[in-house]
Amino acid sequence: MLKKYVLLDRDGVINHDSDAFIKSPQEWQPIEGSLEAIAQLNAQGFRVVVISNQSGLARGLFDEATLERIHEKMYASVREKGGDIEAIYICPHHARDLCECRKPKAGLLRQFALDKQVDLTQTVFIGDSLRDIEAAQCVGATPILVKTGKGQQTLRDNPQLSTSLFIFENLHDAAHYLITR
Ligand SMILES: [Mg+2]
Ligand SMILES: [Zn+2]
Numbered sequence: 019m020l021k022k023y024v025l026l027d028r029d030g031v032i033n034h035d036s037d038a039f040i041k042s043p044q045e046w047q048p049i050e051g052s053l054e055a056i057a058q059l060n061a062q063g064f065r066v067v068v069i070s071n072q073s074g075l076a077r078g079l080f081d082e083a084t085l086e087r088i089h090e091k092m093y094a095s096v097r098e099k100g101g102d103i104e105a106i107y108i109c110p111h112h113a114r115d116l117c118e119c120r121k122p123k124a125g126l127l128r129q130f131a132l133d134k135q136v137d138l139t140q141t142v143f144i145g146d147s148l149r150d151i152e153a154a155q156c157v158g159a160t161p162i163l164v165k166t167g168k169g170q171q172t173l174r175d176n177p178q179l180s181t182s183l184f185i186f187e188n189l190h191d192a193a194h195y196l197i198t199r
Contacts, residue, residue, distance in 0.1 A: 021134065023141050024059055024196060025127070025159070028070040028106075030146035030167015031189055032056070032092065039074040042084065043091040049166050051190035057101030062197045067134075068092075068106040069126045069143065069153075076112035105130070122152035127159065144192050148172050151183065160184070162192050 029035040032052045040046050056066050074080050080088075089106055096103055107126040109119040119125035131138050143154035146167035154161035162184045163169055173180055186192040 021136060022064045023067055023130075023134065023136055024064045024193075025067050025069050025130070025141060025143040025154075026056075026189070027121075027143075027145035027147070027150045028068050028092075030169065031144055031164055032068070035146070035167040039077075039079050040088060041074060041080045043087050046088045046091050048095055049188060051188060053096050053099040053101060055189045055193035056096050056103065057099045058197060059193050060101045064196065065104045066102070067104050067130055069121070069130065069150075070106065071109045071121050071149070073109070073112050073120070075108075075110035076115065082110075105133075121147075122149035122156065124153045124156040127153055127157050131157070142196060144189065146172060148176055148179075151179065162186065162195075164188050164192055 026032060029040060032048060033040065034047050034049055036045065059066055072085060075082065075085065093103055107130055109117065109121065109126055111117040111120050113120060127138060130136065139158040141159045142162055143150060143159045144162045144164060145151060146164050146169040151161040151163060163172065163179060164186050166188045186195060
């Protein structure tokens with residue numbers, strides 16, 4: 019059977035973003051309706067995977083153990099709503115490291131596709147930044163922009179996106195679209 023996946027950026031999509039980075043479980047706070055949206059996607063047969071740049075690691079703002087604890091909180095919060103995040107793919111690098119995994123590069127998406135044997139052209143990637151959109155487009159996945167997090171700013175900086183993309187207020191609305199289309 020074809021496995022349907024929805025890929026999500028983390029900061030600004032699932033949880034509130036911060037220019038000062040999310041450095042602790044306390045700072046990780048879900049956006050209203052996002053956890054329920056993940057549960058609703060799961061209930062309709064979509065598996066959910068997170069694809070996230072976390073350059074705070076390379077910057078020394080938090081360590082891997084702390085990131086694990088942040089993700090334990092995220093997993094537990096989603097589980098509480100009856101949902102499940104199947105996996106999280108992280109780029110730990112700084113932009114200057116010129117790695118292949120930091121979005122807008124598509125390394126994390128390619129690794130996901132390899133691990134799960136998924137055709138990325140059948141996959142949706144929901145993000146709030148231009149680099150999410152570009153990473154999705156790079157591998158033929160369908161990008162969706164949400165206006166939470168940096169989404170409004172992304173639209174102001176890239177007005178051409180508004181004519182060429184699926185855009186929703188938040189993850190709740192994007193999930194509703196995917197479930198009912
Ligand atoms: Mg983001
Ligand atoms: Zn990287």
